[in-house]
Amino acid sequence: MNRILICGSNGLLGQRLAQMLSRKTEYEVLNTSHHRTFVFDHQLFDYTQLDITKKGDVKSLVSSFQPTVILNAAAATNVDWCETHREQAWTINVVGVENLVEAAKRVGAKIIHVSTDYVFDGREGPYAEDDRPNPISYYGKAKLAGENVLRISGIPFGIVRTIVVYGYGIKIKSNFALWVIESLRAGKSIRCVDDQISNPTHVNDLALAMVRIFERQREGVYHVSGSETVSRHEFAVKIAESFRLDSSLIQQIKSSELQQAAPRPLLTGFITLKAETELGIRTMNILEGLTLLKREMESAGRN
Numbered sequence: 001m002n003r004i005l006i007c008g009s010n011g012l013l014g015q016r017l018a019q020m021l022s023r024k025t026e027y028e029v030l031n032t033s034h035h036r037t038f039v040f041d042h043q044l045f046d047y048t049q050l051d052i053t054k055k056g057d058v059k060s061l062v063s064s065f066q067p068t069v070i071l072n073a074a075a076a077t078n079v080d081w082c083e084t085h086r087e088q089a090w091t092i093n094v095v096g097v098e099n100l101v102e103a104a105k106r107v108g109a110k111i112i113h114v115s116t117d118y119v120f121d122g123r124e125g126p127y128a129e130d131d132r133p134n135p136i137s138y139y140g141k142a143k144l145a146g147e148n149v150l151r152i153s154g155i156p157f158g159i160v161r162t163i164v165v166y167g168y169g170i171k172i173k174s175n176f177a178l179w180v181i182e183s184l185r186a187g188k189s190i191r192c193v194d195d196q197i198s199n200p201t202h203v204n205d206l207a208l209a210m211v212r213i214f215e216r217q218r219e220g221v222y223h224v225s226g227s228e229t230v231s232r233h234e235f236a237v238k239i240a241e242s243f244r245l246d247s248s249l250i251q252q253i254k255s256s257e258l259q260q261a262a263p264r265p266l267l268t269g270f271i272t273l274k275a276e277t278e279l280g281i282r283t284m285n286i287l288e289g290l291t292l293l294k295r296e297m298e299s300a301g302r303n
């Protein structure tokens with residue numbers, strides 16, 4: 001039986017992978033994250049604590065579980081925090097991957113990892129897999145270094161790069177879509193930039209791509225993002241429309257007005273042809289993604 005180790009199971013992507021895979025009888029799934037407890041019922045999901053930055057712990061858990069594949073959803077994902085906490089960001093996003101690689105080598109496991117459009121400078125999106133990365137933020141640099149750890153590792157690996165991931169999860173760090181919904185529901189006005197343009201991605205498409213890489217025995221880099229290209233401001237207006245919220249609370253601004261700690265690539269977006277043809281994935285457009293998000297929130301009693 002295939003044994004799947006999921007790292008970062010308490011995050012948005014990790015929760016989705018846990019839900020998607022634990023139902024499949026052909027897999028034995030072990031969920032892990034650096035928290036002591038799992039957000040889902042421990043009786044329904046196998047769970048153990050694992051901090052990917054702790055080399056010895058990673059080595060002993062991987063040796064005892066003997067995974068066929070490691071799905072790494074663990075990461076430091078706050079771009080501005082990474083800019084100001086560089087050492088910690090590097091430890092999680094690069095050293096953490098090194099620890100997984102070293103442990104995977106011993107048991108012959110494959111690693112499927114997640115990266116970002118922030119490895120590009122945003123001057124000429126949409127990008128294909130073989131376009132030249134040139135990160136402009138520390139987060140982007142560390143994520144590219146994490147990719148390179150896998151490239152030189154000699155083990156079988158897959159990397160899914162993705163963009164502005166949204167979806168509902170339990171006790172997760174907020175994402176752009178949830179922030180817009182929660183702010184507008186509270187009657188708060190928000191400022192959204194019209195000069196950061198990309199393809200927001202529903203988390204289900206990302207999780208499915210990781211599973212397909214494993215199931216179809218693929219390797220290498222795949223670009224997976226939603227099928228529609230929008231600015232953050234346009235995305236926020238679409239969210240307001242879908243959730244019947246007051247779009248007049250959304251102010252249109254430029255990135256320079258936000259004074260964020262980390263610079264953002266302005267024009268990204270992905271060419272997803274490789275994922276479509278090799279993984280058989282057709283990613284959602286914004287209306288489809290938001291309709292699904294609405295259903296997820298309704299079933300969690302958050303409507």
Ligand SMILES: NC(=O)c1ccc[n+]([C@@H]2O[C@H](COP(=O)([O-])OP(=O)(O)OC[C@H]3O[C@@H](n4cnc5c(N)ncnc54)[C@H](OP(=O)(O)O)[C@@H]3O)[C@@H](O)[C@H]2O)c1
Binds near residue numbers: 014074076117175
């Ligand atoms: N979200 C986006 O818009 C976006 C865009 C492009 C790419 N990505 C990539 O997609 C992947 C998944 O992101 P996501 O949206 O699911 O982010 P997320 O919700 O922040 O999940 C990441 C999870 O990793 C956990 N974690 C942090 N340090 C850890 C450690 N040392 N050991 C084990 N777990 C640790 C985090 O826990 P704590 O939060 O409690 O620390 C969190 O639960 C990441 O690789 C990210 O870089 C995300």
